[in-house]
Amino acid sequence: xxxxxxxxxxxxxxxxxxxxxxxxxxxxxxxxxxxxxxxxxxxxxxxxxxxxxxxxxxxxxxxxxxxxxxxxxxxxxxxxxxxxxxxxxxxxxxxxxxxxxxxxxxxxxxxxxxxxxxxxxxxxxxxxxxxxxxxxxxxxxxxxxxxxxxxxxxxxxxxxxxxxxxxxxxxxxxxxxxxxxxxxxxxxxxxxxxxxxxxxxxxxxxxxxxxxxxxxxxxxxxxxxxxxxxxxxxxxxxxxxxxxxxxxxxxxxxxxxxxxxxxxxxxxxxxxxxxxxxxxxxxxxxxxxxxxxxxxxxxxxxxxxxxxxxxxxxxxxxxxxxx
Amino acid sequence: xxxxxxxxxxxxxxxxxxxxxxxxxxxxxxxxxxxxxxxxxxxxxxxxxxxxxxxxxxxxxxxxxxxxxxxxxxxxxxxxxxxxxxxxxxxxxxxxxxxxxxxxxxxxxxxxxxxxxxxxxxxxxxxxxxxxxxxxxxxxxxxxxxxxxxxxxxxxxxxxxxxxxxxxxxxxxxxxxxxxxxxxxxxxxxxxxxxxxxxxxxxxxxxxxxxxxxxxxxxxxxxxxxxxxxxxxxxxxxxxxxxxxxxxxxx
Numbered sequence: 001x002x003x004x005x006x007x008x009x010x011x012x013x014x015x016x017x018x019x020x021x022x023x024x025x026x027x028x029x030x031x032x033x034x035x036x037x038x039x040x041x042x043x044x045x046x047x048x049x050x051x052x053x054x055x056x057x058x059x060x061x062x063x064x065x066x067x068x069x070x071x072x073x074x075x076x077x078x079x080x081x082x083x084x085x086x087x088x089x090x091x092x093x094x095x096x097x098x099x100x101x102x103x104x105x106x107x108x109x110x111x112x113x114x115x116x117x118x119x120x121x122x123x124x125x126x127x128x129x130x131x132x133x134x135x136x137x138x139x140x141x142x143x144x145x146x147x148x149x150x151x152x153x154x155x156x157x158x159x160x161x162x163x164x165x166x167x168x169x170x171x172x173x174x175x176x177x178x179x180x181x182x183x184x185x186x187x188x189x190x191x192x193x194x195x196x197x198x199x200x201x202x203x204x205x206x207x208x209x210x211x212x213x214x215x216x217x218x219x220x221x222x223x224x225x226x227x228x229x230x231x232x233x234x235x236x237x238x239x240x241x242x243x244x245x246x247x248x249x250x251x252x253x254x255x256x257x258x259x260x261x262x263x264x265x266x267x268x269x270x271x272x273x274x275x276x277x278x279x280x281x282x283x284x285x286x287x288x289x290x291x292x293x294x295x296x297x298x299x300x301x302x303x304x305x306x307x308x309x310x311x312x313x314x315x316x317x318x319x320x321x322x323x
Numbered sequence: 324x325x326x327x328x329x330x331x332x333x334x335x336x337x338x339x340x341x342x343x344x345x346x347x348x349x350x351x352x353x354x355x356x357x358x359x360x361x362x363x364x365x366x367x368x369x370x371x372x373x374x375x376x377x378x379x380x381x382x383x384x385x386x387x388x389x390x391x392x393x394x395x396x397x398x399x400x401x402x403x404x405x406x407x408x409x410x411x412x413x414x415x416x417x418x419x420x421x422x423x424x425x426x427x428x429x430x431x432x433x434x435x436x437x438x439x440x441x442x443x444x445x446x447x448x449x450x451x452x453x454x455x456x457x458x459x460x461x462x463x464x465x466x467x468x469x470x471x472x473x474x475x476x477x478x479x480x481x482x483x484x485x486x487x488x489x490x491x492x493x494x495x496x497x498x499x500x501x502x503x504x505x506x507x508x509x510x511x512x513x514x515x516x517x518x519x520x521x522x523x524x525x526x527x528x529x530x531x532x533x534x535x536x537x538x539x540x541x542x543x544x545x546x547x548x549x550x551x552x553x554x555x556x557x558x559x560x561x562x563x564x565x566x567x568x569x570x571x572x573x574x
Contacts, residue, residue: 011486073491074452074462099484103464106449110421110456115539118447128543133446137340138349141543149539184461187479187490198486204573229574240503247467247483247504254361254441254503262573273336273443279551283571285563300554300571303563310560317564318574 002035005062005085007095007104008053010043015052017201018096023056023161025123025153026094032125033092038062038168040084042077044070054168056161062088062173069177071186072100076177078107083175085112085148097152109150116150117142119257121157135253136276155200156259156280192248199249202232204262207251207278208244209236211267211288211307215244221308222266225315228322234258234278236268252277267307270295287311324376324475324495326369327433328403329424330385331359332394333444346544358394361439363401364501367508368469369437370402376475380404384427386420388412392524399519400511406522407431411529411536417445419536421453426532428458433496434475440465440500451500461493464500471495 006026009019023039030037039058041050043065050063064080081104085093093108095101097119109116121139122130128143129151144151199205206226212218218233226233234251235244251258253276263281268274270286270293278284279298286299289306296302303310334340335355343350358366366383373379383398383406385391395406409423428436441448455462463469463480467488470479475495482489483502511519529536557563567574 074455074464078456099465099482102448103452103462106417106447106452107456107462109449110418110453113418113539116417116447116449116453117540118449132548133545134334134340134349134444135336135446136548138342139546139548141546143541143543145539145541181459183494185492187492189484189487189489191487200485237503247502248486250503253443253446262567262571271337272339279548283567283573284554285567297553298551301563301566302554302556303560304556305560313560314564317561321564321568321574 002030002033003088003090004030004033004035004037004092004094005088005090006037006039006058007081007093007101008039008041008049009095009098009100010041010046010049013049015049016198017160018098018155020056020160021155021158022094022096022153023058025158027057027161028158029092029094029123029151032123033127035091038088040064040081042069042080050170054170055163057165058168060168061170063170064173064175066175066177073184073186074103074107075184076182077104078111079177079182080175081108082111084173087173091147092149092151094151094153096155098155101152105150105152112148112150114148114150115144115146117144118152119154120151121154132276135272136279137272154257156257192246196226197230197232199232199234199256200258202260204229204231204264205234205251205258205260206231206264206266207234207236207268208239208266209268210238210242212239212244218245221311225311225318228315228318236271236274238268238271265295265299266311268295269293270298324379324434325432326372326379326381327428327431327436328362328365328369328381328383328398329436329438329450330362330366330383330394330398331439331442332356332385332387332391333359333442336360336443342545342547346546348545356393358397359439359442361441361443361501363508364503364505365437365439366398366401366403367506368499368501371506372435372471376471382407382431382433384409384424386411386415386423386529395524396519397511399522400515401509402515404522406524408524408526409529409532410526413536415536416538416540417447417449417453418539419534420450421457422534422536423529423532424450424454425457426534435495436498438498438500440502451498455498461497462500463491463493463497465502466499467502467504469499469505
């Protein structure tokens with residue numbers, strides 16, 4: 001009883017940090033719910049990934065290897081996962097709330113008739129979980145009724161797992177996929193190529209808002225500082241809405257949630273929706289010319305200044321510091 | 324073609340939400356209620372599809388108390404043709420919402436359902452995916468571009484995923500959930516508002532649908548978020564960089 005199954009999402013033959021977070025959350029859940037923590041690796045030709053997952057202290061790694069599962073698609077992956085959950089008597093299915101996790105887990109929950117707690121930040125010993133609502137203005141304690149149940153976890157709420165301990169066993173599981181019911185087709189993926197760290201994994205994030213005025217200024221004013229710091233670049237919803245930068249840079253309630261060691265908010269007011277995506281950062285710096293900007297209420301260091309002067313100056317100061 | 328769009332009544336996104344002292348819910352006094360912003364994008368997308376495909380119909384559906392008529396009227400004023408309101412005073416979780424919607428779909432038989440990707444109150448981002456599964460339909464979530472095939476039998480959708488844009492193809496009927504960049508919703512025009520008054524608004528008691536809406540994910544209590552203290556004001560860029568180096572030790 002109480003067994004947990006972690007959906008081990010992978011990209012380019014690797015587990016991103018968000019998956020390592022899921023391993024940690026899975027082990028935490030298993031310890032509190034009194035069961036074992038297993039993982040499931042779904043894909044085509046995923047032997048190496050399955051063995052790797054086992055090294056993170058998963059008791060069993062179920063390997064669902066099928067050419068039909070080469071690309072992630074919600075319908076086929078739901079069918080595959082539901083079979084594993086039923087066959088292995090899983091009580092809790094857990095994934096990180098990535099784009100894939102958010103797409104897949106609700107569908108799986110519906111298939112299983114299971115309760116879903118999305119984007120949780122804490123797991124409690126009494127079996128309840130905590131999740132933010134209303135853009136992080138409310139933290140709700142949720143009791144999931146019945147088994148199985150489905151959880152997605154917020155990537156910033158748990159640490160990345162480390163390899164170690166006794167490696168678990170890999171067990172290949174064959175699933176019967178009913179082709180007639182699988183109608184979704186993968187056409188292509190246009191990846192945003194960037195030499196910068198991934199937004200959700202970066203140690204430092206520099207975000208720009210509408211104060212940057214246009215997309216060109218993101219390039220000429222903000223990016224030099226971003227690169228001097230070796231940071232990832234983010235943006236407010238207002239900046240995305242205005243077309244300055246692509247949506248995958250959006251930090252906030254409906255974008256990405258980040259919690260880096262250092263978050264620098266430049267020319268963004270700090271709307272509730274933006275704060276929801278970054279206020280768990282360890283150190284927050286705000287640079288804004290409006291001293292009434294709400295971002296200053298959550299910042300550790302506040303600089304009231306014209307960003308067009310302050311940002312290039314900061315780039316120079318950081319450069320000097322690095323010597 | 325027939326398009327069904329789901330609408331949720333939520334607090335205005337600019338509202339400063341406060342938790343009641345007893346943790347039983349949020350303080351609703353003086354809240355301005357609006358259509359969930361992502362649902363507005365969904366309505367807009369449905370209207371654009373209708374405008375390109377003569378003879379199409381856009382029906383709205385919502386679940387909630389009688390007051391939700393306000394948001395449905397707004398959607399009708401934007402240009403939707405008619406509305407359905409499933410009446411309940413309970414706040415339903417996504418699975419219950421999906422089950423209710425699945426019942427509506429049985430009678431409405433739409434070719435396409437467009438939903439917001441997420442309601443900004445509950446923030447679950449789940450009802451669309453759940454409804455797709457209950458119906459056995461394909462899902463195209465977090466859509467930033469929807470292209471219907473000329474024969475209206477299939478579609479290609481660009482999705483906002485981590486690190487890029489994914490394109491998938493599905494046959495219809497299907498579910499699309501709207502992301503931020505799908506479109507810029509129109510405002511209701513004055514003639515639109517006048518016309519909306521006369522459009523059909525059908526009400527259905529939730530009990531008549533015979534759906535299991537018992538909570539599977541019960542909210543035990545609500546708490547306000549931990550407060551973050553405002554920090555210090557710095558006077559110059561140099562001071563800021565020095566403090567980040569020596570005090571915060573992050574650069």
